[in-house]
Amino acid sequence: KAGVTQTPRYLIKTRGQQVTLSCSPISGHRSVSWYQQTPGQGLQFLFEYFSETQRNKGNFPGRFSGRQFSNSRSEMNVSTLELGDSALYLCASSFGENTEAFFGQGTRLTVV
Amino acid sequence: GESVGLHLPTLSVQEGDNSIINCAYSNSASDYFIWYKQESGKGPQFIIDIRSNMDKRQGQRVTVLLNKTVKHLSLQIAATQPGDSAVYFCAERPLDNQGGKLIFGQGTELSVKP
Numbered sequence: 721k722a723g724v725t726q727t728p729r730y731l732i733k734t735r736g737q738q739v740t741l742s743c744s745p746i747s748g749h750r751s752v753s754w755y756q757q758t759p760g761q762g763l764q765f766l767f768e769y770f771s772e773t774q775r776n777k778g779n780f781p782g783r784f785s786g787r788q789f790s791n792s793r794s795e796m797n798v799s800t801l802e803l804g805d806s807a808l809y810l811c812a813s814s815f816g817e818n819t820e821a822f823f824g825q826g827t828r829l830t831v832v
Numbered sequence: 833g834e835s836v837g838l839h840l841p842t843l844s845v846q847e848g849d850n851s852i853i854n855c856a857y858s859n860s861a862s863d864y865f866i867w868y869k870q871e872s873g874k875g876p877q878f879i880i881d882i883r884s885n886m887d888k889r890q891g892q893r894v895t896v897l898l899n900k901t902v903k904h905l906s907l908q909i910a911a912t913q914p915g916d917s918a919v920y921f922c923a924e925r926p927l928d929n930q931g932g933k934l935i936f937g938q939g940t941e942l943s944v945k946p
Contacts, residue, residue: 724875751932763876763921763936775931810875814932817925821866821932823875 722747724813724824732830738799741827745792745813751775752794753821754786757808766809769794801831840919844943851909853940855922860903862924866934867896867907871918879907879920909942917944 725744733739745752753776754766765778769788786796792813798805808828812821845851857865863884868876882889882896882905889896895908905922919941923934 753932753934762938765933765935768931768933770931776933778933812932812934817932820878820881821934822878823868825875
């Protein structure tokens, strides 16, 4: 059974640009969550999607957005990139509530 | 302002010894807890979970203990091996949050000396 797949693994973008990251969950998993990991703030929850609906949202500005498709694949978008957006962006999928959440390898975003 | 890196607690153990990693969680309404292991350059890897109606759960070489009175979670690793060297995170899922949001602790860096 394939794990959670995130693409791309690495990205370098310039301030002001926008970026789209992709996450393919484990087959059968309908919940996809996104997290930002930085040395300064640790792992912070961005948002969660379930059956194409955003079910939960963290405390991030509106520049961070996401969506989920009918096949449960999810994308997150960051617009008007800032230097502080440099981070490891992690996606986790789970079958439902209170079940194990499995993470992908992450996308390392560097904003220059 | 300038970003300051988190100063992770560290635990250094000898190979073969048992390790205990502790975590204080924040929300008394949390009903589900998970321990993750993260190696350098990789995403967090699920180790073991426990629900709030349990005090203890055992896996292969790992045991999680939950003390709801003091909001404390611990991970015990038996016969620690060099491959166990990583950062370990506890995560909680608050009951008052609909869905799958996890709140993570700051992490503990485990170093195993051969």
